[in-house]
Amino acid sequence: MELFKKLKKHTKMSFLNYGIVIVFYIVIQILAMSGHLTNSLKGQLIPIVSYVIMALALNLVVGISGELSLGHAGFMSVGAFSGVVVSMSMAGSAPEPVRLICAILIGALLAGLAGVIIGIPVLRLNGDYLAIVTLAFGEIIKNVMNCLYVGVDGAGIHVSFKDAGSLGMAADGKILINGPIGANGVTKLSTFMAGTVLLIIVLIIIQNLVNSRTGLAIMAIRDNRIAAEASGVPVTKYKLIAFVTSAAIAGAAGALYALNYSTIAPKKFDFNTSILVLVFVVLGGIGNMTGSIIAAALLTILPELLRKFADYRMLIYAIVLIIVMIATNNEKVRAFVNGLKKKPAQEEAK
Amino acid sequence: MLANLINGISLGSVYAIIALGYTMVYGIAKMLNFAHGDVIMVGGYIAFCSISYLGWPPILAVLASVVVCTILGIVIEGLAYKPLRNATSLAVLITAIGVSYFLQNAALLIWTSNTKVFPNMFAGMAPIQLGGTQIAPVTLITVFANIVIMVALTLFTSRTKMGKAMRAVSEDKGAATLMGINVNRTISMTFAIGSGLAAIAGVLLCTAYPTLMPTTGAMPGIKAFTAAVFGGIGSIPGAMLGGVLLGVIEIFGKAYISTQLSDAIVFAVLIIVLLVKPTGLLGHKVREKV
Amino acid sequence: MSDKAQTPVLQTSHLGIDFGGLTAVDEFNISIAPTEIKGLIGPNGAGKTTIFNLLTKVYQPSRGTILLDGKDTRNMSPVQVNHAGIARTFQNIRLFDQLTVEENVKIGLHDHVKYGMFSGIFRLPSFWKEEKRAHERALELLDIFGMANEADVRADSLPYGAQRRLEIVRALATQPKLLLLDEPAAGMNPSETEELMNNIKKIRDEFNIAVMLIEHDMNLVMGICENIVVVNFGKIIAEGTPTQIQNDPQVIEAYLGGRKEED
Numbered sequence: 001m002e003l004f005k006k007l008k009k010h011t012k013m014s015f016l017n018y019g020i021v022i023v024f025y026i027v028i029q030i031l032a033m034s035g036h037l038t039n040s041l042k043g044q045l046i047p048i049v050s051y052v053i054m055a056l057a058l059n060l061v062v063g064i065s066g067e068l069s070l071g072h073a074g075f076m077s078v079g080a081f082s083g084v085v086v087s088m089s090m091a092g093s094a095p096e097p098v099r100l101i102c103a104i105l106i107g108a109l110l111a112g113l114a115g116v117i118i119g120i121p122v123l124r125l126n127g128d129y130l131a132i133v134t135l136a137f138g139e140i141i142k143n144v145m146n147c148l149y150v151g152v153d154g155a156g157i158h159v160s161f162k163d164a165g166s167l168g169m170a171a172d173g174k175i176l177i178n179g180p181i182g183a184n185g186v187t188k189l190s191t192f193m194a195g196t197v198l199l200i201i202v203l204i205i206i207q208n209l210v211n212s213r214t215g216l217a218i219m220a221i222r223d224n225r226i227a228a229e230a231s232g233v234p235v236t237k238y239k240l241i242a243f244v245t246s247a248a249i250a251g252a253a254g255a256l257y258a259l260n261y262s263t264i265a266p267k268k269f270d271f272n273t274s275i276l277v278l279v280f281v282v283l284g285g286i287g288n289m290t291g292s293i294i295a296a297a298l299l300t301i302l303p304e305l306l307r308k309f310a311d312y313r314m315l316i317y318a319i320v321l322i323i324v325m326i327a328t329n330n331e332k333v334r335a336f337v338n339g340l341k342k343k344p345a346q347e348e349a350k
Numbered sequence: 351m352l353a354n355l356i357n358g359i360s361l362g363s364v365y366a367i368i369a370l371g372y373t374m375v376y377g378i379a380k381m382l383n384f385a386h387g388d389v390i391m392v393g394g395y396i397a398f399c400s401i402s403y404l405g406w407p408p409i410l411a412v413l414a415s416v417v418v419c420t421i422l423g424i425v426i427e428g429l430a431y432k433p434l435r436n437a438t439s440l441a442v443l444i445t446a447i448g449v450s451y452f453l454q455n456a457a458l459l460i461w462t463s464n465t466k467v468f469p470n471m472f473a474g475m476a477p478i479q480l481g482g483t484q485i486a487p488v489t490l491i492t493v494f495a496n497i498v499i500m501v502a503l504t505l506f507t508s509r510t511k512m513g514k515a516m517r518a519v520s521e522d523k524g525a526a527t528l529m530g531i532n533v534n535r536t537i538s539m540t541f542a543i544g545s546g547l548a549a550i551a552g553v554l555l556c557t558a559y560p561t562l563m564p565t566t567g568a569m570p571g572i573k574a575f576t577a578a579v580f581g582g583i584g585s586i587p588g589a590m591l592g593g594v595l596l597g598v599i600e601i602f603g604k605a606y607i608s609t610q611l612s613d614a615i616v617f618a619v620l621i622i623v624l625l626v627k628p629t630g631l632l633g634h635k636v637r638e639k640v
Numbered sequence: 641m642s643d644k645a646q647t648p649v650l651q652t653s654h655l656g657i658d659f660g661g662l663t664a665v666d667e668f669n670i671s672i673a674p675t676e677i678k679g680l681i682g683p684n685g686a687g688k689t690t691i692f693n694l695l696t697k698v699y700q701p702s703r704g705t706i707l708l709d710g711k712d713t714r715n716m717s718p719v720q721v722n723h724a725g726i727a728r729t730f731q732n733i734r735l736f737d738q739l740t741v742e743e744n745v746k747i748g749l750h751d752h753v754k755y756g757m758f759s760g761i762f763r764l765p766s767f768w769k770e771e772k773r774a775h776e777r778a779l780e781l782l783d784i785f786g787m788a789n790e791a792d793v794r795a796d797s798l799p800y801g802a803q804r805r806l807e808i809v810r811a812l813a814t815q816p817k818l819l820l821l822d823e824p825a826a827g828m829n830p831s832e833t834e835e836l837m838n839n840i841k842k843i844r845d846e847f848n849i850a851v852m853l854i855e856h857d858m859n860l861v862m863g864i865c866e867n868i869v870v871v872n873f874g875k876i877i878a879e880g881t882p883t884q885i886q887n888d889p890q891v892i893e894a895y896l897g898g899r900k901e902e903d
Binding site: 204205208209212213214215216217219220222223224226227228229230231232233234235241287 | 696698717718719722723727728730734735736737738739743744746747748750751753755757759760761762763767770771774810811813814
């Protein structure tokens with residue numbers, strides 16, 4: 001315990017986050033073994049983990065780097081479909097866990113590459129302009145994915161942007177991605193265990209990155225770009241590092257997500273998905289990784305829990321969202337809460 | 351070619367009218383009002399109900415739609431955005447998204463997810479012949495409405511007291527307050543005008559593309575927002591220019607390059623413009639004081 | 641003496657910038673010796689901060705050259721200028737508000753902490769070694785101003801005077817050859833200013849660097865500057881030792897005349 005007290009605040013926060021993920025995993029395992037895990041919750045486990053990873057990735061950009069991205073679903077999409085292609089083209093030639101790992105790695109790699117291509121031009125812009133361009137790129141990715149046809153046969157992978165017929169495949173060929181319909185007959189490779197391991201790895205990467213020289217530089221640019229430059233911190237390089245890391249992690253989340261379903265369509269990763277993840281980040285607290293984990297998990301389950309309100313659930317969700325935003329950001333409400341908080345703090349000081 | 355150009359200008363005019371709402375609100379409240387697109391949808395439904403259920407004449411339906419949306423705009427601003435006047439722009443953005451969800455889901459409950467077929471308001475008018483191409487009346491009316499609105503708004507912001515107050519608030523909120531301008535009322539007024547325009551845009555959009563769903567406003571909303579940024583957000587002529595150009599690019603992209611990729615082309619052009627001129631076509635640069 | 645010792649750390653010739661049609665700075669020619677403390681004074685709006693912004697490339701000059709240690713900084717960015725040896729503070733304080741005092745200094749050390757992104761993520765030995773070194777160095781630097789025990793405080797919760805001192809420490813951490821201080825004593829009381837004066841001298845002597853400072857507090861300027869440059873309307877109107885400047889009729893007119901207006 002003494003040792004724990006000595007640790008720096010951010011080290012404590014990091015361990016708290018690993019703890020939350022591990023405890024969540026154990027609780028789910030206990031529920032599953034004792035037969036208390038409902039089918040609907042069971043089906044939600046991998047989406048929950050995927051969205052938690054997405055929220056962490058976006059928080060790296062929004063909270064740590066201080067740039068608003070409205071197109072992160074695009075990176076998720078790149079990761080999802082490249083993951084599907086990789087896992088399906090490896091069918092029969094490698095065991096399932098290997099296929100999953102390769103799918104996630106290639107998904108992350110290609111999404112990271114998309115991050116570089118988008119990030120280099122985009123990160124010269126600031127504020128709302130950067131936000132709108134990320135939105136535009138998100139829409140472009142969705143649009144391109146809608147026209148993407150990929151098939152595999154004995155000769156290898158075929159790609160077309162026109163239609164399935166122009167893939168020019170041999171008779172034994174199999175269509176992997178079929179334009180707006182997306183991927184069909186995908187082998188479900190993702191498991192809750194794999195998702196949890198990926199989440200822990202992502203947490204290690206993000207937290208260690210943030211609590212290092214690189215992370216400090218990224219946060220310095222967020223706090224004051226001009227002072228960061230004057231202190232010798234190259235702005236574009238570090239903004240790009242944050243953006244690309246985030247894109248790659250989003251790609252990994254996409255691959256994990258897609259390989260949980262037998263069919264997945266490009267329109268799943270649209271503007272609304274980008275916004276959904278942004279809501280997780282903002283409600284969890286900008287820059288607060290623990291908040292992102294909890295908000296993403298709770299808000300992914302929430303619509304399920306509100307199921308008995310049927311048609312009203314999304315309306316309730318909207319109202320709750322507005323009220324929470326006003327309650328946490330209104331000056332008067334804040335002053336009131338701070339007034340309440342002060343008292344216990346003073347007691348402690350005595 | 352000519353038909354495509356006219357159709358493009360017409361679609362662009364709808365974007366321009368919506369973009370005006372975005373740009374005015376951004377100029378004054380410095381917020382991205384993502385719920386603006388959904389106000390269009392509400393405007394469409396009000397006009398639809400007035401005509402199809404109540405049997406009102408089109409002009410009355412448009413009026414009803416404008417009145418309802420104007421009030422809606424004021425109510426949204428007062429309830430959801432006003433308490434966040436000094437909050438971070440991200441907090442306001444998320445709230446706007448909350449409002450957008452609310453409007454879409456309220457519409458879903460009231461009007462269900464079934465697609466409504468919007469009545470042709472200009473059914474009585476014959477198509478116009480122009481150099482061998484037929485042009486639907488709604489196309490020309492949209493372009494005409496756009497020009498009228500543009501002129502009226504320019505006069506409003508340059509001549510009237512309220513319009514000048516709006517410009518003052520968008521320049522410097524603090525100084526405007528010191529000059530005795532009621533900032534809250536000015537912002538409220540801006541939302542009223544923007545939402546009223548959204549209603550007109552909604553009616554025009556639904557007449558040209560006669561399907562109405564709770565999500566009808568979302569995509570035109572995003573594109574109009576893009577148009578506002580394209581032209582230089584905060585600038586009224588910029589919104590007009592950005593909207594029209596966007597519409598033309600979209601129609602030409604559909605006609606000559608690829609139907610499926612037309613949206614991608616629109617957004618790609620936006621990105622290129624912003625990279626060359628980061629504040630949009632007519633936006634002006636603000637130098638940060640060091 | 642070797643040639644190197646005689647090379648000025650900074651030399652500008654015909655330096656100038658226009659904003660639109662307005663000439664903000666023109667024909668600015670100065671030379672700063674390697675361990676000199678130079679004052680840059682002038683009435684409000686004379687272009688002093690603009691000169692700092694030109695030297696650090698926040699603004700690109702419209703004309704003229706800046707030689708830093710004999711090297712032309714023509715195509716350098718603000719980051720490169722910092723790496724080449726100029727560090728600065730800001731008139732309107734620019735700290736990294738959400739970071740701690742120590743972290744602010746570590747940003748200054750950024751270029752001198754040698755481990756990469758991957759060592760950071762995977763916590764390789766170089767991470768631990770270099771982080772320890774950075775931590776010790778940051779505390780050493782903070783100790784110049786007696787701020788080592790505030791290392792874990794968030795920068796924006798420091799009192800005003802301490803924020804100004806932290807900016808100086810952060811600038812020093814980048815290991816400059818020339819330190820530009822923009823109104824370092826603004827908002828400080830007389831005893832704090834006195835302490836600051838001593839500290840600026842101490843920094844110069846310990847680090848062997850040149851200092852140029854913009855300041856309105858004449859006691860400070862006259863007390864520590866070996867040479868003073870006076871600017872008005874973007875141009876140098878006088879240059880010399882404190883005694884020379886105090887007796888220069890042009891300075892008295894421009895500067896004291898300017899001061900009357902302030903009253």
